[in-house]
Amino acid sequence: MNHIDWNDRYSDEEFIYGTNPNEFLVEHSSKLRGPVLSLAEGEGRNAVFLALLGLHVTGVDGSSIGLTKARKLASMKGVDILTEVADLATYNPAPNHYMSVISISAHLPSNIRNRLYPLVERCLMPNGLLLLEAYSENQLRRNTGGPNDADMLMTVSKIEREFPNLEPLMLHEIQREVSEGKHHTGMASVVQFIGRKMV
């Protein structure tokens, strides 16, 4: 992501995106069923929140330090999560295995998305849901977080094109106040998507 060294960024003691879950995820969490796959889980705030709801969650991320903090957060909150260190450029989620996939601020270049997203569709069970929030291309005009690279930012039409086998239950771009750690703070332009795997 913009050539960020994520292990370096996560090597602070503090949780740089905070320990509170993403607001869009909280708002729609009652729709999610397990098992859940969390793409680019980072330091665990979202996986731990879902585990506290009783869901079985696997968090995958390229940063071993991020996922070590995720397991620490889980143990502080008294829940179990599974973690897997993997590069999403080569990651192969088990087919037909998950009832939900979440992707929160998982800003990836199009060459990775083009390979990964068909596998995300394939890893969902019928009627399974993908819940995604990402900064939109309009975020480039702001200085409130996210990659400074349009290729890594989303639009409604990119979602429609990149997830042809998911029926959109919600798909829009909105402006919302984000307060999720020191790198994601302030009024932001985001795309929010909930898509259902068609049977």
Ligand SMILES: C[S@@+](CC[C@H](N)C(=O)[O-])C[C@H]1O[C@@H](n2cnc3c(N)ncnc32)[C@H](O)[C@@H]1O
């Ligand atoms: C902005 S952070 C978001 C973390 C988490 N989803 C959250 O909302 O707190 C982006 C995450 O994507 C991960 N990431 C970026 N590129 C990746 C790749 N190619 N493979 C796996 N993880 C990647 C980083 O390690 C980082 O944890």
